[in-house]
Amino acid sequence: MWLEFKRRKWNIRAGRQRINWGITNMWNPNDLFNSYNFLDFDYEERPGSDAIKGQFIISDFSNVEVAVAGTSGGTVMAAKYFTNYRHYDLQWNAGLYQGVITAGFGWAGNIKGAGFKGELQYYGDKNDSLSHFLATLESDYVFKSGWYVSAGILYNEKGIAHPLNVYNGLIFRVTPRNLIPTRWNLVLNARKEFTPIFSGSLTTVYAPGTNLLILFPSLHRNLKPNWDIDLIWQSVFVESTSFQDLNHTLFLRSRWSF
Numbered sequence: 001m002w003l004e005f006k007r008r009k010w011n012i013r014a015g016r017q018r019i020n021w022g023i024t025n026m027w028n029p030n031d032l033f034n035s036y037n038f039l040d041f042d043y044e045e046r047p048g049s050d051a052i053k054g055q056f057i058i059s060d061f062s063n064v065e066v067a068v069a070g071t072s073g074g075t076v077m078a079a080k081y082f083t084n085y086r087h088y089d090l091q092w093n094a095g096l097y098q099g100v101i102t103a104g105f106g107w108a109g110n111i112k113g114a115g116f117k118g119e120l121q122y123y124g125d126k127n128d129s130l131s132h133f134l135a136t137l138e139s140d141y142v143f144k145s146g147w148y149v150s151a152g153i154l155y156n157e158k159g160i161a162h163p164l165n166v167y168n169g170l171i172f173r174v175t176p177r178n179l180i181p182t183r184w185n186l187v188l189n190a191r192k193e194f195t196p197i198f199s200g201s202l203t204t205v206y207a208p209g210t211n212l213l214i215l216f217p218s219l220h221r222n223l224k225p226n227w228d229i230d231l232i233w234q235s236v237f238v239e240s241t242s243f244q245d246l247n248h249t250l251f252l253r254s255r256w257s258f
Contacts, residue, residue, distance in 0.1 A: 001015050001016060002014060002015025002016055002017050003015055009056060009057050010054065010055060010056040010057065011054070011055050012052070012053070012054045012055075013052070013053050013054075014051075014052045014053075015050070015051075016048045016049070016050055017048055017049060017051060017053065018034060018048045018049070019033040019034055019049055019051060019053055019065075019067050019069070020034055021033065021034070021065075021080055021091070021093060021106075022034070022106075022119065023089065023091070023106040023107070023108045023117050023118075023119055024106075024108075024117045024118065024119055024136055024138040024152065025117075025138060025140070025150060025152075025189075026038060026136070026138065026150075026152050026154070026187050026189075027119075027136045027152070027154045027179045027180070027185075028119060028136075028179070029104060029119045029120065029121035029134040029135065029136055029176065029179065030080075030091065030093060030104045030105075030106045030119040030120075030121055031176065032076055032078050032093070032095065032097055032102065032121075032176050033049045033051065033067060033069050033076060033078075034048075034049065035174050035175055035176045035179060036174065037172055037174040038203075038216075039172065039214075039216070039234060041218070041230075041232055041251070042253065049067075049069040049071075050069060050070055051067050051068060051069035051070075052067065052068050052069075053065060053066070053067040053068075054066045054067075058083075061083060061084040062081075062082060062083035062084065063081075063082050064079065064080070064081050064082075065079065065080045065082070066078075066079045066080075067079075067080075071098065073098045073175075074098035074099055075096070075098065075099075076095070076096070076097050076098060077095050077096050078093055078094065078095025078096070078097070078102070079093065079094060079095060080092070080093040081093075087109055087110075088107055088108065088109035089107065089108040089109065090105075090106070090107050091105070091106045091107075092104070092105050093105075093121075097123060097176060097177070100123050100124065100125050100130075101123070101124045101125075102121060102122065102123045102124070103121075103122055103124075104119065104120055104121035104122065105119070105120050106118065106119040106120070111139075113141065114139050114140065114141040115138070115139055115140040115141065115150075116138075116139055117137070117138045117139070118135070118136060118137045118138065119134075119135070119136050120133075120134070120135045121133070121134045121135075121176070122134075123177055132157055132158050132177055133155075133157040134154070134155065134156055134157065134177070134179065135154070135155045136152060136153065136154045136155070137152060137153050138150060138151070138152035138153075139151055139152070146192055146193055147190060147191070147192050148189075148190070148191045148192070149188075149189070149190050149191075150187075150188075150189045151186075151187065151188050151189075152186075152187045153184070153185065153186055153187070154179065154180060154184075154185040154187075155183065155184060155185075156178065156179060156180060156181075156182065156183050156184075156185070157183070158177075158178070158183075159178070159180065159181055159182045159183035159184075159185075159207075160181055160182050160183060160209070160210050161182070161183040161184070161209040161210070162209055162210065163209075163210060163211060163239040164210060164238060164239070170182075170210075170212070170238060170246075180205075180207075182207035182209065182210050182212050183207070183209060184207060184208050184209060185205060185206075185207045186205070186206045186207070186208075187203065187204070187205045188203070188204045189201065189202070189203045189204075190202050196222075197221060197222040198219075198220070198221050198222075199219075199220045200217070200218065200219045200220065201217070201218050201220075202215075202216070202217045202218075203215075203216040203217075204216070210238060210239065211237075211238065211239035212236070212237070212238045212239075213236070213237040213238070214234070214235070214236050214237075215233070215234070215235040215237075216232075216233070216234055216235075217232075217233050218230060218231065218232040218233070219231045219232075226256060226257045226258060227254070227255070227256050227257075228254070228255045228257070229252070229253065229254050229255070230251070230252070230253040230254075230255070231250075231251075231252055232250070232251040232252075232253065233248075233249070233250050233251075234247070234248070234249045234251075235247070235248045235249075236248075
């Protein structure tokens with residue numbers, strides 16, 4: 001449930017809503033309200049927040065948003081300024097994340113036809129050991145043959161950067177401050193629509209240092225106009241005493257839209 005009040009230049013919404021401040025496709029350090037685990041393939045729309053959000057429209061290409069949300073770990077309150085300059089979308093944010101000061105910057109544009117996006121976010125704590133910096137860069141390109149390819153990198157300052165002694169040291173509990181438990185992370189994604197009703201994709205994530213490897217292939221088939229079926233595989237490998245497989249999971253998902 002939500003309530004919204006609108007005027008020509010501004011609007012205020014209170015209640016359950018999705019506040020999406022991310023720009024990149026894989027990891028979103030700028031998204032203080034709506035972090036998600038990329039392994040959770042069954043929630044394309046991403047979770048919502050119980051929040052109050054106000055937006056003031058400056059022009060067709062710029063606006064200011066202010067939002068306050070309650071989370072299990074404390075209150076999140078922040079402001080974001082968005083604009084477009086020379087065909088680049090630019091945004092700045094600042095606020096308090098569960099009692100910690102945070103500020104960030106993001107952009108999206110292209111270089112010679114290839115997408116070029118990035119996000120930076122810093123958390124400053126009174127205890128320097130808890131201060132935290134995240135940064136991501138991403139590029140994508142659509143080939144004439146129909147292949148879509150994207151590549152990216154995420155730096156998580158407080159992430160694990162050495163082989164693990166035990167597997168349970170690797171916990172995928174996603175928050176804006178910890179989008180993935182490892183420090184350096186590389187991602188490569190390829191997607192292709194083979195026919196109008198059949199497509200496939202492969203996402204590969206590798207984390208140097210821990211030697212974490214995630215393989216995430218999927219196939220999608222449209223059976224009828226409102227009926228889809230997906231076959232999804234997830235494999236996780238990690239280095240402990242040796243390079244070993246940690247988990248293999250196969251999902252079969254059927255979806256009826258109405």
